[in-house]
Each structure stands twice: as structure tokens, then as C-alpha cells.
Amino acid sequence: MITTGTREFWFATLALALGSFMIFANVHMTQPLLPQLAQTFHLTPLQASWSLTVTISMLGLSLLIYGSLSDAFGRKPIMVLTLLGAVATTLAISQVETYSSLLILRGLQGFFLGGLPAIAIAYLGDEFERKAVLVAVGFYISANSLGGVTGRLVSGFVGEHYDWQTVFLVLGFSSLFLVLLFIWLLPASKHFQAKAFHPRSVLADMRSHLQSPLLLTAYLIGGLNMMIFLSLYSYITFVLADAPYHLSTHALGMLFLTYLTGSFASAWSGRAALWLSQPICMILGILLLMLGTLLTLLASLPLIVSGFLMNSFGFFLTHSTLSSWVSQHALQARASASSLYLVFYYLGASVGSFYLEPFWQWAGWSGVVGASLGIFAVTLSAALWLHFRHKPSTQVFSSTCV
Template sequence: MGEGSGLIERGSAAFRRTNLAMFAAGFATFALMYCVQPLLPVFARDFRVTPVVASFALSATTFTLAGALLVASALSEAWGRKAIMAGSIIGAAVLTMVSAAMPHWGAFLVVRAAIGLVLSGLPAVAMGYLAEEMHPRSVGLAMGLYVGGSGFGGMTGRLLTGVLADAIGWRWAIVVIGAIGLVSGLVFAARLPPSRHFSRRSLAIGSLLRGYRAHLADPVLRLLYAEAFLIMGAFVTVYNYITFRLLAPPFALSQTVVGFIFAVYLVGVVSSAWMGHLASRFGRARMLPLGIAIELLGAVITLSGSVAVIVVGIALVTFGFFASHSVASSWVGAQARGARAQAAALYLFLYYLGSSVAGSLGGLAWSFAGWSGVVAMIGGMLAVGMGLTRRLAILPSRVQEII
């Protein structure tokens, strides 16, 4: 703990417990959400839908999650952090297992949308918890490890469903992911220390709206919210449609091989923690454009006709995205003046809205212009993101107070 402050600091037992719990939370969130991503071509085939419609298996989850975040973060201000987060993970895990039994596409999408609704209690609340409970010297690393857990969960969900779909079918593959998410939720509930710096506030709509208006009035936060939309939208678009490219001629890879390609998600675990630490040392305004540039470079490299080079490109996209997200998300917590869960909710609203909107629009780019069209769309988004970092670098920011 921080001397005299009660805040959690790096090296303490509370820091280790918190990071284990948050790693499990990030793991479960991304595994449950993105386990369907490598299965989009399978859904298109089995349910006889187009690639754009198949992408709704993911977009339905992220879209309801985005909207519900704004409410869930407000409820956490009145009800507390830990119970909402634990209930979200466990509930989403159970619904994931239920989704595997849905016989029709419409019913499957309804359950996937419900998963986003239930899961909304975790992401924004987790960011608020870390901002409140961690010492400023340790919050960058803690946020990086939480995002790293997300990366590991995203890899596991994608890899396992890809491999298991060939072995036991996609329905049982999703059941396995749901069971893993349930165990992760129980670990989270057992290990996370209770909030010590949370002040319960009554749920008042007027106060809630004033909090959102105050955050949106901050030019730094507005730019960070825009960055969330762009970096996440580009990232999800790559993963949504690279499977269509690799399963089709001339590559014609199996679902298992494509699943193993998602092991590059491990670089997200490394980059998020590493860049979170570097941002604390050298400043977020320097690290954010670096992460976006790496993501853009990776997207361009995937234009190659070599599978090995494409994998390198996917790895760079993953590294750059998690680096950027780790820096931007911790910046939001540092910049917000009060109601940090609401500030985080707005960031994640745009983050998941980017996933939903760009993730589905990428299907139109794929249908009209193939992979080069997808990369052109991604490149445009990330170029805008790079431009916004120049503005962020010159705006007055509270970040300097804690670096």
C-alpha cells in the first residue's frame, strides 16, 4: 500500500491479488466476447448468411455492451464495484454456454446481444476501480496487466474455438469457452480486494448527465474517446475478415491452422504491460502515436501474399492496438476529474461502438474490394488517429501531474 494513503502499490500482496483478479477479468471478458470471431466463415456457411451478416455474431455483443456501459458504470457508483463486476463475468459465461444450443441464427444473435448487456458491468467499472484503488505510480502497470489479460483471453477464445470447431464442432467449442469464463469469474470474485476508496453515491439521473457532460467538455477526453473508436474499429476489422481471406483460395487454410495464427495475440499481453510502464516513464503523449503507427504498419504488411508475412502483420496490428489501448485507457483515468467510472464508460462506449460499426462495415469493404479494400479502410481510420495524437500532444493535460 502507499504510505499513509491506503493506495495499492507495486510489490505489495494487495497489488498481486488485484492484478491476478483483473487479469482473470480481462481474460474472461475478451474470451467470451471474441470466441465467435474465427467462426464467422462457419456461421456464414452453416446459417447461409453473408459475411456482413455473419459479423453480427460479434457486433450484436459489442453494440449492446457499448450502450449498456453508460448505465452499468452509473449503477456501480451507487451499488459498488466488485459485486457488479463478478456478476457480469459469471452471467456472461452462463449465457455463452446457452448460446451454443440456439438452433436458429436469430435466436443465436439475441443471446449474443444479451451477453453484451450482461458483460457491460465489467469493463468501465474495472477501469474505475483501478483508478481509485491503485497508487498513481502503479496504475499504468496495473492497467497494462488488465489489458494484457484481455489480450490473453482474446487469444485463448479465438485459438480454442478455431481448433475445437474442427475437432468437436463449433457448438461444443463455445461451451468450453463459456466454462473457462465461469472459472475465471470465480477466481476474480475470490481474489479481488474490496474497494477502500470508493464513495457510494445515490443514483441521480441529473447528476449522471452532468458527469457525462463534464467529461465530454474536456477536449483531451474527447480526443481520447475518438482514438478508442478508431484503434478498436481498425483492430476488430482485421480479425473479423482475415479469417475469410485465409480460409479461401489461394491459402485455403484449415480452421485449426487459422486458429493457431491467433496465438500472435500473446504479443498483446506483452505490449500492453510494457507500454503501460513506458507511458508512466516517458509520457502518454509520446507512446500513443507509436502504438498507432505500429498498428498501421501491421495492417499494410498483411497485404502480402505470404502466410508467414501476413502473420507478422497480424502480430504488429495486435502489438500496436494493445499498446495504444493500454496508454489511452490509463490516460482517461488520469485525466478525468471525478466520476471516473463514467469517464471510462464513455471511452469504452466509443471503443465498442468502433468494434460494432467498423467491424461490420469492413464486410462491405471485403465484398467490394477484397482484402485491399479492408486495409484501405483500416489505413484511413488509423491515419486519422495519428492526426489526433498531434492535437493531444499540445493540449493542456492533467497527465503531467502524475507521471
């Protein structure tokens, strides 16, 4: 088994961190480009947001497939194949001229991008000793959020000075370099034991998770929160690109630096769980989401940015706590339970624009805020229900952030 501090440990950890960085940079790359795509292809904000929606939804659905496939056919081969597929589709998108072609390839890209997130933790569990897993997961999770922020920043900077096709070209070749490093650095599996692929067993585990009120409530809170959180960033780009702000594509990309407070919240959530119950942590996070969203109604740009800093902290505090809650309350097949949580999480992200668009058309940003607060009220009520159903436990689980 790979132990902490060894050459193999650092090579494998760096490989998975680079792969994670590349995945989430590609997932979120179109978000600062939404106003530019809308102008180029004569789209509504909802139609432009499909360039993100289709990728996230396909990534979420793919999580149901790759984990079981890797149990049967191996970890590294599937991760390598899916990473190469993601690079190929990124480069192919840089050559398309119609929005429909872009959407088709973004969907295929999302399907490939789900390979590494579905398998990485299982690879660590196979090859690393327990202490080494805990250290490596910390680096891996940090790379998730850092990749998402960097992808948006690069996209905003390149998109301002060139065009959206160049963004895909730059990120495509950058991703290829990272994938080659991944292939070279990641050690081949030595302790993997293939298991027969039994779809009925997989479906039975998922049905069992969905029949658990505690798990199902956590899934719904995570999915609904993500549905609003990500979509707020999409719609605010249209607000800030218009009068009186007139922010450039580069400046819009800088807005996503507010995500960094989420990294701090994820790390802090584990400590908070030592003296507060997990449902209370969720409640605090959702209240911060509501307060930050209300703050964006003020016309001042610094206050809008402050609202999103607060939103990011509140969202990731709740998300990381929910991830730990799922691990703690899954009575069997914990990996399957966590994967199902991520499916709700990503599918929630993929439908947010469809929910908010009528409110945007009706009352602009004020309508979006009002509709968002309605959903947060639902998730707050669900977290309160978990609080009253909660039985304290002395076991502490590490948090995750995607």
C-alpha cells in the first residue's frame, strides 16, 4: 500500500489533483462567456446557459455508470480514456460554428468529464493506506474548486481579448498537457481486484438509499441548493455586463474568485461539526445563502460581490456537511450513497436556469432573487426537519467539496 510521504504518494496525489483541476476547469469554462455566446448566436440567457447545463447534467448522469464499470474493468484505464475523450471534445468544440453543434459536443464532453470524479476516491481506497488517503483527499478536493475558479478566469481573460472558440482551443491544449502528466505520474493499480458487474445489485443499493428519509432529504437539500447557487452566478453575469456596470468578460471571470471562500468553509465545516450538530451547520449555511442573496439586491458592485462571497461560504458549508451526513447515515454501500448524492447535486445544477428563467423574464434580477429565496426556504425547512430527527453521534467524517 502507498504510504504518506513516499515518491509514489506524491506522484499519485499530484496526478489526481491535476486531473481534478482539468475536469472542473472544463466544466465551468463557459460561465463567463454566457453574455458573449448570447450575443454571437442571438440567444436568450436561458439558451446561453444550456452550454453549462448540458455539460453538468451529462456529468451527473455518468456518475451512475463509471463507478461500477471501474469495479469490473479497472481504475486507471477508464480514467485515462475518459480524460482523453474530454480533451478531444474540448478541441473539437473550438472548430464548430453553430450553437447546436456546441451543445452536442458539450454534452459529450460532460459525459467524459464524469470519469475521474466517479473513480478517483475508489483508486485511493485501493492503493493508499488509510492515513495517506486522508491526506491525498485534501489535495484532491482543493484541486476541484481551484480548477473551477481557474477555468472561469482563463475563459474570461481569453474571451475578452479573442473569441469563444479560442477559449476552447487554449483550454483544450492545456488540458492535453495535464492529461499527459496524469498518465505519466499515476502509478498503475497494484491492489485492484475486479468484481463482476451486476446491474441489479447496483439498482438495489440505489433504491435502498432513496427509501431512507434521512438520505433522501439530504439529497434534495444538496440538489436544490446547487440548483440556485450556480444559476445565480449565471444570471448575475448578464446583470453586470449591462448598464450601469458594463463589466468586461475578463472582469466577469474575476467574479468567480468569490468561490474561494467556499474552500475555507469546506475546511472549517469539519471543525464546526465538533461543537455543532451537522443539521445546525446546514441551517447556518442556508441562512448565509439567503442573506448573501438578499445583499445582491443593493445596486452597489462591492455589495453584490460581498453577497456572492457570503453565498459561496454558506453554500459550501452546507454542501460539505451534507456530504459527511450521507457517509454517516448510509447503512450500506456508502460509495453508492455518495455517488447518488452527487447525481442529485449535478442534476440540480443543470435545471436551475429552467426554474429561474420565467422569473428573470418577469422581473429581472429581483425576480431571480425572490425565486431563489423561495427554494432556500424549502431547503431550510428540510434542514430543520433533519435537526429534529438527528441523533448525536461521536463519529466525525471528513467533508468534501466538488
